[in-house]
Amino acid sequence: MASDPADFARMQPEELEPWIRSCGLGPSKARSIVATSRALLEQHGGKVPGTFEQLIELPGVGRKTANVMLANAFGTPAIAVDTHVFRVANRLGLAAARTPESTEEQLRRRIPVELWGQAHHWLIHHGREICHARNPECSRCPLLRLCPEGQRRCG
Ligand code: SF4
Structure with missing residues (x-):
């Protein structure tokens, strides 16, 4: 088509x-x-252009999508913060932020640059499989011991 x-x-x-x-x-x-x-x-x-500045100029492309493109299509280190990354990073204490932009900035400081692209996928996967928005499964989460939110909920 x-x-x-x-x-x-x-x-x-x-x-x-x-x-x-x-x-x-x-x-x-x-x-x-x-x-x-x-x-x-x-x-x-x-x-498709390969810089953040060019990507976010495209219609419908925001910071998250631009970072996804950079990391996955161009191999450029970037951390895309979607709803899962935002939630899991802040629950785990990797960030203490109110906005995706601030979460991205804090993750960039905490995660080694060579892991930025993978970390995005790890956090999304964890959010989808275990750390759900409404009912996170803290009791079976392998990160419970390290997680402030998990400790508060069921530690
Ligand atoms: S312990 Fe609970 S809140 Fe923390 S990452 Fe695991 S599922 Fe999420």
Whole structure:
């Protein structure tokens, strides 16, 4: 159907939306994908740019997505803070922050740079599997002994 920015740029968001719905993405993401594809063609020769500053200029791309792209597509050290990373990092005491930006900054100071990309995945995985938002499974968590939030809940 569509495989590169030129294909997506030719589409209307309403055409794309049914194809991405099963991923949990809705009309606003469809609009962003089409707009970003057009921006890639017009401003970057159809290629995804490789710097943070260029990435966050693209429609629908914020700090988290830019960092995901840097770490996973370009191998550039970056820590993307999504809802899981934010929650787990702050529960574990790796950060003491109220915002994703501040969490990212504190994690960058605490985690060796060569582990930034992997740490993002470790924290997401832990958040999905054990440290759930509503009911974290502290009693079976291997990090319980080290975790201030876990100690408070069931230590
Ligand atoms: S001990 Fe509980 S709060 Fe701490 S990381 Fe594990 S599941 Fe999350």
